[in-house]
Amino acid sequence: MRDLVRNIRVLRWRVLARHGALALTTLFALIPFVWMLSLSVKPPEEIFQPEFHLWPQKFNGLENYSVALTAAPMHLFLINGLFVCATIFLLQLLVCVPCAYALAKLRFRGRDTLFAAVLVGLLVPPQALAIPHFVLLHVFGLLDTYAALILPWIISTFGIFLMRQFFRAVPDELIDAARLDGLGEFEIIWRVMIPVAVPAIAAFGIFSVVAHWNDLFWPLIAIRSEELSTPALGILLFRDDEAGQFLGPLMAGATIIVAPLVVAFLFAQQRFIDGISFTART
Amino acid sequence: MSGIALSAVAKSHGATPVLRGISLDIRDGEFLTLVGPSGCGKSTLLRIIAGLDAQDSGAVVIGGRVVDGLRPKDRDVAMVFQAYALYPHMSVFDNMALPLRMRRLSGAQRLPLVGALSPGRRPIEEGIRHEVEETAALLDIGHLLSRKPGQLSGGQRQRVALGRAMVRHPAVFLMDEPLSNLDAKLRVQMRAEITALHRRLGSTFVFVTHDQAEAMTMSDRVAVMMAGELIQVGAPDELYADPRDMRVAEFIGSPKINVVPAAALDQGTRAAMAAVPGASALAFRPEAADICAPAAGVLAGSITGVENLGADIFLHVAARPAHSQGALPLIVRVAPSGRRFAVGDVVGVNPDPARVLQFDAGGRRLKARERVAA
Amino acid sequence: MTAVAPGRQHRLSHASLVAGLAVAPAVVLLALLLFGPALAVAVFSLTDWQIGASSFRFLGLANYQALFADRIFWTSLVNTVIYVVIVVPGTVGLGLVVALLIEAQPSLRGFYRAAHFLPVMSTMAAMAIVWGTMLHPTIGLVNRMLAEFGIPATNWLRDPRTVLPALAVIGIWQGFGFAMVLFVAGLKSVPQSLYDAAAIDGADRALDRLRVVTLPMLGPVTMFVLILTATRAFEVFDTVRVLTQGGPNFASDVLLYRLYTESFDFLRTGYGAALTVVYLVIVVLLTLTQARVLDRRVHYT
Ligand SMILES: Nc1ncnc2c1ncn2[C@@H]1O[C@H](COP(=O)(O)OP(=O)(O)OP(=O)(O)O)[C@@H](O)[C@H]1O
Ligand SMILES: [Mg+2]
Numbered sequence A: 001m002r003d004l005v006r007n008i009r010v011l012r013w014r015v016l017a018r019h020g021a022l023a024l025t026t027l028f029a030l031i032p033f034v035w036m037l038s039l040s041v042k043p044p045e046e047i048f049q050p051e052f053h054l055w056p057q058k059f060n061g062l063e064n065y066s067v068a069l070t071a072a073p074m075h076l077f078l079i080n081g082l083f084v085c086a087t088i089f090l091l092q093l094l095v096c097v098p099c100a101y102a103l104a105k106l107r108f109r110g111r112d113t114l115f116a117a118v119l120v121g122l123l124v125p126p127q128a129l130a131i132p133h134f135v136l137l138h139v140f141g142l143l144d145t146y147a148a149l150i151l152p153w154i155i156s157t158f159g160i161f162l163m164r165q166f167f168r169a170v171p172d173e174l175i176d177a178a179r180l181d182g183l184g185e186f187e188i189i190w191r192v193m194i195p196v197a198v199p200a201i202a203a204f205g206i207f208s209v210v211a212h213w214n215d216l217f218w219p220l221i222a223i224r225s226e227e228l229s230t231p232a233l234g235i236l237l238f239r240d241d242e243a244g245q246f247l248g249p250l251m252a253g254a255t256i257i258v259a260p261l262v263v264a265f266l267f268a269q270q271r272f273i274d275g276i277s278f279t280a281r282t
Numbered sequence B: 001m002s003g004i005a006l007s008a009v010a011k012s013h014g015a016t017p018v019l020r021g022i023s024l025d026i027r028d029g030e031f032l033t034l035v036g037p038s039g040c041g042k043s044t045l046l047r048i049i050a051g052l053d054a055q056d057s058g059a060v061v062i063g064g065r066v067v068d069g070l071r072p073k074d075r076d077v078a079m080v081f082q083a084y085a086l087y088p089h090m091s092v093f094d095n096m097a098l099p100l101r102m103r104r105l106s107g108a109q110r111l112p113l114v115g116a117l118s119p120g121r122r123p124i125e126e127g128i129r130h131e132v133e134e135t136a137a138l139l140d141i142g143h144l145l146s147r148k149p150g151q152l153s154g155g156q157r158q159r160v161a162l163g164r165a166m167v168r169h170p171a172v173f174l175m176d177e178p179l180s181n182l183d184a185k186l187r188v189q190m191r192a193e194i195t196a197l198h199r200r201l202g203s204t205f206v207f208v209t210h211d212q213a214e215a216m217t218m219s220d221r222v223a224v225m226m227a228g229e230l231i232q233v234g235a236p237d238e239l240y241a242d243p244r245d246m247r248v249a250e251f252i253g254s255p256k257i258n259v260v261p262a263a264a265l266d267q268g269t270r271a272a273m274a275a276v277p278g279a280s281a282l283a284f285r286p287e288a289a290d291i292c293a294p295a296a297g298v299l300a301g302s303i304t305g306v307e308n309l310g311a312d313i314f315l316h317v318a319a320r321p322a323h324s325q326g327a328l329p330l331i332v333r334v335a336p337s338g339r340r341f342a343v344g345d346v347v348g349v350n351p352d353p354a355r356v357l358q359f360d361a362g363g364r365r366l367k368a369r370e371r372v373a374a
Numbered sequence C: 001m002t003a004v005a006p007g008r009q010h011r012l013s014h015a016s017l018v019a020g021l022a023v024a025p026a027v028v029l030l031a032l033l034l035f036g037p038a039l040a041v042a043v044f045s046l047t048d049w050q051i052g053a054s055s056f057r058f059l060g061l062a063n064y065q066a067l068f069a070d071r072i073f074w075t076s077l078v079n080t081v082i083y084v085v086i087v088v089p090g091t092v093g094l095g096l097v098v099a100l101l102i103e104a105q106p107s108l109r110g111f112y113r114a115a116h117f118l119p120v121m122s123t124m125a126a127m128a129i130v131w132g133t134m135l136h137p138t139i140g141l142v143n144r145m146l147a148e149f150g151i152p153a154t155n156w157l158r159d160p161r162t163v164l165p166a167l168a169v170i171g172i173w174q175g176f177g178f179a180m181v182l183f184v185a186g187l188k189s190v191p192q193s194l195y196d197a198a199a200i201d202g203a204d205r206a207l208d209r210l211r212v213v214t215l216p217m218l219g220p221v222t223m224f225v226l227i228l229t230a231t232r233a234f235e236v237f238d239t240v241r242v243l244t245q246g247g248p249n250f251a252s253d254v255l256l257y258r259l260y261t262e263s264f265d266f267l268r269t270g271y272g273a274a275l276t277v278v279y280l281v282i283v284v285l286l287t288l289t290q291a292r293v294l295d296r297r298v299h300y301t
Helices: A004-040 A044-048 A061-071 A075-107 A111-123 A126-139 A146-153 A156-167 A172-180 A184-195 A198-214 A217-220 A231-240 A247-267 A269-281 B042-050 B092-103 B119-137 B154-166 B185-203 B212-218 B236-241 B246-251 B265-272 B367-374 C006-043 C062-069 C071-104 C109-121 C124-134 C139-148 C163-188 C192-200 C207-235 C238-244 C255-265 C269-300
Strands: B004-015 B016-026 B030-036 B057-062 B077-080 B173-178 B204-209 B221-226 B230-236 B258-261 B281-284 B290-291 B299-308 B313-319 B328-335 B346-351 B357-359
Touching: A004 A061, A004 A247, A004 C071, A004 C109, A004 C124, A004 C163, A044 A247, A061 A075, A061 A146, A061 A247, A075 A111, A075 A146, A075 A184, A075 A198, A075 A231, A075 A247, A075 C006, A111 A156, A111 A172, A111 C006, A111 C269, A126 A146, A126 A217, A126 B265, A126 C006, A126 C255, A126 C269, A146 A217, A156 A198, A156 C006, A172 A184, A172 B042, A172 B077, A172 B299, A184 A198, A184 C006, A198 A231, A198 A269, A217 A231, A217 C255, A231 A247, A247 A269, A247 B057, A247 C109, A247 C124, A269 C109, A269 C163, B004 B042, B016 B042, B016 B057, B016 B230, B030 B042, B042 B057, B042 B077, B042 B173, B042 B204, B077 B154, B092 B119, B092 B154, B119 B154, B154 B185, B173 B185, B185 B204, B185 B212, B204 B212, B212 B236, B221 B236, B221 B246, B230 B236, B230 B246, B246 B281, B246 B357, B290 B367, B299 B328, B313 B346, B357 C139, C006 C269, C062 C269, C071 C109, C071 C163, C071 C207, C071 C255, C109 C163, C124 C163, C124 C238, C163 C207, C163 C238, C192 C207, C207 C269, C238 C255, C255 C269
Parallel strands: B030 B204, B030 B221, B077 B173, B173 B204
Antiparallel strands: B004 B016, B004 B057, B221 B230, B258 B281, B281 B357, B290 B346, B299 B313, B299 B346, B313 B328
16 A cells, blocks of 8 residues: 555656656747747837846737838748749659659669769758859859749759659559559659659658758858848848847747748648658658 | 460570570460469569560460560550559549540540540540449449548458459450468459359450469469479369379379389389389379278378368378388378278378379379380 | 560660650759769869859869868867767757657657757747847846846857857757657657566666666667767858857857858858868768668668
């Protein structure tokens, strides 16, 4: 009996300790978001006053957010982000999927060489190619256009590799059956491989969109016009702007930039987490 | 007219030969089974007939037409695969409709998205729906048409795979171990259904299996393959009673044929089994011998097992021939007759000399003709 | 045996035509956007070319000599290494602890996982700005909280002693949720039977289980997370660009930021290219180690 009581006490202590520790790390993870949201609805004088309130005494959210939305083309940043990420991803698929299919399921001369090239390509960090990409775009007069944001990314060795690994797991019999049913190779890709590979495509899509929505390095190099900025670059331009000197609107702007992905994540957590860890582990 | 004629079909993977010149005529409407141990090249041969692989040399003729170089879909063949190979993302209906759509809809009508709107597609789709439903009814899967393959049992998937092959009325059905993923009971049932199907459709069936029981029960003729070669082609009873090769004799029949090395026998026993000069192995089926008193038997030994199947009893006997090192395991069938056998009983075994098959050192059958000559 | 079947040639050529069509776009783009440029960087690094200039001279290894003689380059390399050395153990350790805590009991698992993963999803440029205000010397949250305990204010991002650790904390903040998710996946793949066996062998207390079963089984995942985190830490750029621009007095200058300023602010293309080559070599070596480890991981499991 005494043992039982002791066990229950130990158990309860353990539950409490776990929640206590996790509350701390959760606080660490979330506090910047809370801080951002809090400041984004505060008037300037409250931000600078010595005592701190999580919720403002005078709600200034409407003003801050409307300044953020009007002083900088915040909506353009988001639209640009959406457009650029979607285009990159679609083009990546268009290039990667047939190549991955051929690497996984067709026999042709040079296949091993091509796959080796893809593996070598995986090693190259994209930042290392910034100079020649810049030069190339400069030569074709494409700097400071959407094309500059999109073109360097349409070949993804990672995408080829990922899709190839996935396609290899598709049984050969399925493809043979399709050939007997009268499908040509490209029809096999469209009607059989792509539908079967939806999980892998979703994972790659999440990876690709998150990477390019959040990328700062390349837009900083390729883009000069504010109207062409992607979200990450946009918030930086906004900060260095006049209106960005005010913390309330700046935090409101940051919230607007961060929100789309975070909201998407909250709606499809499992998908995102599976996708990101799937791509990381392949 | 859709027989299949293979002439000297050969194929190697790299340096290793997989098929060594296979010549075989399969008659129109015949049910031919390819049997052989794993890795002997059955699937490879089937894939060459289907056009999924190309042979290195030799020719394939289907229905009087040389099909070498024709793509699988132009050969008028359908194939049923071991793991069914159903499209996991399509409903049963779409799985079965796909081969018809690919043949009847034009390239433009098959285009993604826009194809659905193209004129003239409706009546074709109607026809396809009708035919799919007809075939599904025939296979008793009409109620499953809207399901995905993942929601079906193994037997149901097997039927859908058959349906997908049947729906376009091919001249030739190729089946690569289609029953090996089913449990034993279902397998026996599907055997019967496939033979019934064959009778009804009247098309040519080429059926691959490594299960000799399937081969024996289903086929008009059986082709036995070993190591890339055809060893013997014949009706099941012909292969059973008159095997041309030791490997065929051993592969066909269950329980396995009894094989006695001639060297293990003394002169008298050899004579009693009608052994001819040059015979290195004597073989007899379980039903080609009688049990008798130990002293009266040509061979004798103690019973190591009794397998009572009701209509038949199989006795496992460890015979001890004169020059044999260890025991020689034999299986003898006896009719249930009131006599009880127990493990440990010593019995005699008397093979019927007329039904003893004799093979030379290379495993080739020594026929009666040769016996007379010798 | 020698006669080739008449259709074979035709079939083969059809198959290779299809394969050719399928890989052609990828092959062209690989050459144009990846291998060509990689080669170009190497060539640029041997010249004095500047973007826009119509002529150039070959300098041999002069750019590299200048690079290795450049104190700022060495400072940025050392800073990068210091940053990596703080971020990697911090991220991996915190990620592991959080994963173990989350998986220990079922309650609120989903919430904790999502909460810790949120920083991974967020746009670093924006969140860096937020961190900047949190680290602000007077109105920042950090100093306000420290003031409660009577600790004097620090100007975290302007003090050469604190700037790198401050950036590293931000790096850990963004990465540890990712490490956590990978560890959780690793924990899920530890078979229950091992715990049962350990319990029968007497290791039934939580800490014993951790020591005997969990940690050894996580070994391969840990290696993987470690190297992935290291590669990412090596690519630190956003926080530096947004918060410090390498300052104060180069105390937070890192390789990638150096690469960016030399190549695109000062337009010293040749010099930037040499720096890129050095950066490339370092990252490739790191990634190759990763591949080696991954290879071994396959044999383990
Ligand atoms: N792509 C290949 N490369 C090299 N060898 C191969 C290849 N495909 C098959 N083989 C070899 O060819 C031989 C015949 O293979 P096949 O699949 O035709 O055998 P099978 O008789 O169908 O066997 P099973 O009963 O196991 O299905 C095997 O020895 C196999 O190892
Ligand atoms: Mg096979």
